[in-house]
Amino acid sequence: MDDFLKQLPKLAKDKHNENKKFFDKLKKKTPKNLDYIMQDLHDEEFERTDCLTCANCCKTTGPLFTIADVERIAKHLRLKPQKFIEQYLRIDEDNDYVLQSVPCTFLDNDNYCMIYDVRPKACREFPHTDRKKFQQISNLTLKNIAICPAAYNIVEEMKKRIP
Numbered sequence: 512m513d514d515f516l517k518q519l520p521k522l523a524k525d526k527h528n529e530n531k532k533f534f535d536k537l538k539k540k541t542p543k544n545l546d547y548i549m550q551d552l553h554d555e556e557f558e559r560t561d562c563l564t565c566a567n568c569c570k571t572t573g574p575l576f577t578i579a580d581v582e583r584i585a586k587h588l589r590l591k592p593q594k595f596i597e598q599y600l601r602i603d604e605d606n607d608y609v610l611q612s613v614p615c616t617f618l619d620n621d622n623y624c625m626i627y628d629v630r631p632k633a634c635r636e637f638p639h640t641d642r643k644k645f646q647q648i649s650n651l652t653l654k655n656i657a658i659c660p661a662a663y664n665i666v667e668e669m670k671k672r673i674p
């Protein structure tokens with residue numbers, strides 16, 4: 512996994528134009544069963560890929576925190592929401608709450624999430640490859656494949672299954 516993670520930014524860059532073309536075409540001509548195809552590809556990939564050997568998303572990017580995330584996690588940590596924000600979050604250029612620093616403070620040394628049961632919605636959904644109407648999040652996916660080996664593999668497999 513480590514070697515793959517090291518190579519991933521370059522692999523994603525090398526594939527960028529090809530992937531962009533593929534997603535442009537997918538938007539124009541979306542298979543009727545795309546949601547099913549994506550669910551299959553996602554499930555197959557995550558049977559092979561163990562996030563505990565990776566945690567690259569938690570180490571390099573971190574999620575956005577919604578107000579509901581802040582309230583839920585603060586309650587879990589027995590902090591007031593405002594105190595949680597002051598201690599762990601900042602506001603980014605898009606006006607969203609994000610982590611003050613990465614790797615995420617809540618990632619332990621064995622790649623476990625210390626707040627797994629109450630983690631942000633964005634963490635639960637990342638890398639969004641089982642999302643309905645997947646063709647609508649192509650720009651996000653083009654970014655995510657440089658971070659997430661599973662997303663990279665899923666897009667490679669998509670190109671084979673949807674010629």
Ligand code: SF4
Nearest residue numbers: 562565566567568659
């Ligand atoms: S979601 Fe992707 S980047 Fe995050 S730990 Fe799993 S494989 Fe790695």
Ligand code: SF4
Nearest residue numbers: 569615617618624634
């Ligand atoms: S909250 Fe948990 S899942 Fe989300 S980035 Fe931090 S360690 Fe990873």
